[in-house]
Amino acid sequence: MTVLLEAEQVTVRFGGLLALSDVSTSVSSGEVVGVIGPNGAGKTTLFNVICGFVRPTRGQLFWRGKPLRRHRPHQLAGLGIARTLQGLGLFPHLSVLDNVLVGADRHAKAWFGSGLLALPYSDNDERRLRTRAFDVLDQLGIRDSASKLPSQLPYGVQKRVAFARALVAEPDLLLLDEPASGLSAQEMTELGDLVRTLKERTAVLLVEHHMDLVMGVCDRIVVLDFGRCIATGTPSEVRDDPRVLEAYLGEQIDESTVGVADAGGAGAAGA
Amino acid sequence: MSGLAAMGRRWLRLPTLVRHLVVALVGLGVLLAISEALSEYRNTQLAEIAYTVCAVAGLTLLTGLSGQISLGNGAFMFVGAYTVALLLKHHPFGGITGYQSNWWLVPVLILAVLVAAAVGGLVGVAAARLRGPYLAGITLALAIGLPSLPKYQHLQSQLGGHAGIPISAPAPPGSIDYFRWQAWICLIAMVITLFLLANLASSRVGRAFKAVRDDEISASLAGLPVARIQILAFVVSAAAAGLAGGLFGLISLDAGPDSFPLSLSLGLLAAAVFGGLGSLPGAVYGAILITLLPQWATDLSHQVSLSSKIVNNLPLLVYGAALMLAMLAVPFGLQGLLRRGWHQVRDWRRRDGLAPG
Numbered sequence: 001m002t003v004l005l006e007a008e009q010v011t012v013r014f015g016g017l018l019a020l021s022d023v024s025t026s027v028s029s030g031e032v033v034g035v036i037g038p039n040g041a042g043k044t045t046l047f048n049v050i051c052g053f054v055r056p057t058r059g060q061l062f063w064r065g066k067p068l069r070r071h072r073p074h075q076l077a078g079l080g081i082a083r084t085l086q087g088l089g090l091f092p093h094l095s096v097l098d099n100v101l102v103g104a105d106r107h108a109k110a111w112f113g114s115g116l117l118a119l120p121y122s123d124n125d126e127r128r129l130r131t132r133a134f135d136v137l138d139q140l141g142i143r144d145s146a147s148k149l150p151s152q153l154p155y156g157v158q159k160r161v162a163f164a165r166a167l168v169a170e171p172d173l174l175l176l177d178e179p180a181s182g183l184s185a186q187e188m189t190e191l192g193d194l195v196r197t198l199k200e201r202t203a204v205l206l207v208e209h210h211m212d213l214v215m216g217v218c219d220r221i222v223v224l225d226f227g228r229c230i231a232t233g234t235p236s237e238v239r240d241d242p243r244v245l246e247a248y249l250g251e252q253i254d255e256s257t258v259g260v261a262d263a264g265g266a267g268a269a270g271a
Numbered sequence: 272m273s274g275l276a277a278m279g280r281r282w283l284r285l286p287t288l289v290r291h292l293v294v295a296l297v298g299l300g301v302l303l304a305i306s307e308a309l310s311e312y313r314n315t316q317l318a319e320i321a322y323t324v325c326a327v328a329g330l331t332l333l334t335g336l337s338g339q340i341s342l343g344n345g346a347f348m349f350v351g352a353y354t355v356a357l358l359l360k361h362h363p364f365g366g367i368t369g370y371q372s373n374w375w376l377v378p379v380l381i382l383a384v385l386v387a388a389a390v391g392g393l394v395g396v397a398a399a400r401l402r403g404p405y406l407a408g409i410t411l412a413l414a415i416g417l418p419s420l421p422k423y424q425h426l427q428s429q430l431g432g433h434a435g436i437p438i439s440a441p442a443p444p445g446s447i448d449y450f451r452w453q454a455w456i457c458l459i460a461m462v463i464t465l466f467l468l469a470n471l472a473s474s475r476v477g478r479a480f481k482a483v484r485d486d487e488i489s490a491s492l493a494g495l496p497v498a499r500i501q502i503l504a505f506v507v508s509a510a511a512a513g514l515a516g517g518l519f520g521l522i523s524l525d526a527g528p529d530s531f532p533l534s535l536s537l538g539l540l541a542a543a544v545f546g547g548l549g550s551l552p553g554a555v556y557g558a559i560l561i562t563l564l565p566q567w568a569t570d571l572s573h574q575v576s577l578s579s580k581i582v583n584n585l586p587l588l589v590y591g592a593a594l595m596l597a598m599l600a601v602p603f604g605l606q607g608l609l610r611r612g613w614h615q616v617r618d619w620r621r622r623d624g625l626a627p628g
Contacts, residue, residue: 091481091485098478110475112476115470117467120288122287165493
């Protein structure tokens with residue numbers, strides 16, 4: 001297992017708001033890491049820092065041991081990092097196949113000259129991309145939808161298309177921003193299975209609210225609260241961490257959830 | 272039916288180059304035959320339509336595929352026309368050849384394309400930072416500002432001032448009629464332009480344009496350098512407009528500051544929208560329409576005996592009203608209408624096929 005992505009004491013300040021404060025974490029190959037935390041904890045900000053949409057006020061990122069300085073979003077794909085968005089962000093007027101082909105753009109070689117002259121080089125390149133795209137569509141079971149527009153498909157399938165678009169780039173690290181939002185229980189189970197099978201090919205960093213999914217698929221979990229990293233560890237370690245329970249449930253613990261009440265009390269004492 | 276479908280599939284399996292070349296050559300043959308059958312006046316109209324198609328096709332790629340509006344592509348036509356005029360003024364192509372051969376047309380038009388593309392690149396750099404109404408604003412300023420450059424005091428001597436610069440006419444080879452030769456030059460240039468733009472639109476570049484248009488953030492996460500792609504779209508569109516301008520100069524025999532008014536730029540956009548944004552066949556319909564509509568309107572207003580003041584302004588009214596009606600009736604343009612009609616027919620056919628007995 002080699003360390004792919006490393007964040008070192010990343011701090012992000014939006015005016016007076018401290019969105020991230022000294023957050024350090026890392027993702028290694030073959031690992032699924034979950035980032036959880038209540039709303040406004042800084043999860044998406046962390047993703048945006050990794051993607052280069054937001055520059056950290058302090059701290060640094062490393063990709064395969066080399067510092068990432070002033071990287072831009074479009075350079076990520078070339079590094080081997082793909083990301084899905086919370087709002088899917090599919091291209092509404094492109095067919096499913098074309099959506100996935102855009103995701104495969106990293107592997108394309110033919111550009112302006114050969115495209116303008118329709119050289120065989122360009123055709124062959126397109127054929128290779130198409131093979132890749134259909135492979136991924138097959139894996140996700142949505143080959144039949146290849147010629148449809150995203151708006152003609154149910155939400156769960158659209159989600160798969162977004163997934164396919166990220167996967168077809170064959171990234172070393174896949175960033176998933178709330179992949180389970182809006183999915184049915186059945187679809188969420190399938191998503192969990194899918195993420196587990198991905199582990200062999202790519203490391204995954206995911207932000208998620210659904211605890212079942214996070215606990216089920218992650219090797220390691222990072223818990224953020226008000227921009228600080230309050231806990232990190234395996235799912236079972238995190239589950240029992242009093243600070244985590246406090247962050248999620250607050251200090252006033254309902255007496256009926258007995259096991260939690262003990263832990264919550266300890267957390268309050270510790271804080 | 273199934274035989275037709277099989278033929279269609281076999282056709283689609285052919286290399287892009289072969290398919291587009293076949294269509295281009297057949298199209299060119301048909302157009303030259305049509306030109307052969309038309310009168311001098313109609314051939315002039317045909318030339319006019321042909322260079323307008325070049326400009327509209329470039330614009331429909333820019334606005335329809337890459338999603339950037341331009342109200343100023345007439346300015347790139349201005350650059351093309353003046354490039355041709357200045358080249359012929361300063362370079363003795365004519366001295367060598369006496370204009371008896373036409374080989375000089377090729378380098379001159381290519382240079383017009385390159386200069387316009389360079390200007391388009393500069394505009395594109397600014398445009399890549401702007402969106403929506405702001406982009407419309409800056410391109411509008413370009414359409415008004417750039418063509419009045421020859422009137423600027425210190426450039427008058429170089430750019431010919433108000434009068435413009437005369438352009439010598441290409442001499443027809445052999446016994447070809449002068450007007451027919453003009454039409455042929457424009458038609459050949461148009462077919463080459465459409466061929467190249469169709470290649471580009473169906474390649475990875477065209478897909479990148481559309482992705483950037485639909486969602487810039489997703490496009491950048493997929494590894495597309497959004498700003499660079501937007502600039503590229505401007506360069507391509509300006510190159511096509513530059514060619515159109517160069518041809519315009521060769522037909523009208525001069526490049527003048529008043530030949531590229533704002534209404535030209537707006538007309539190009541109207542044509543692109545009318546034909547169906549992003550569609551190259553649509554660019555052809557749109558160009559035919561905006562070339563012929565003002566002339567029909569003029570003819571119409573002459574037939575109705577009205578005072579000359581009304582007659583002089585009636586064409587504009589008819590032109591405007593027709594465009595508004597078209598926008599209301601066919602919001603996706605003619606090509607959109609045709610496509611919807613075709614889908615309807617296909618659905619009917621399918622239903623008939625499924626119906627028992």
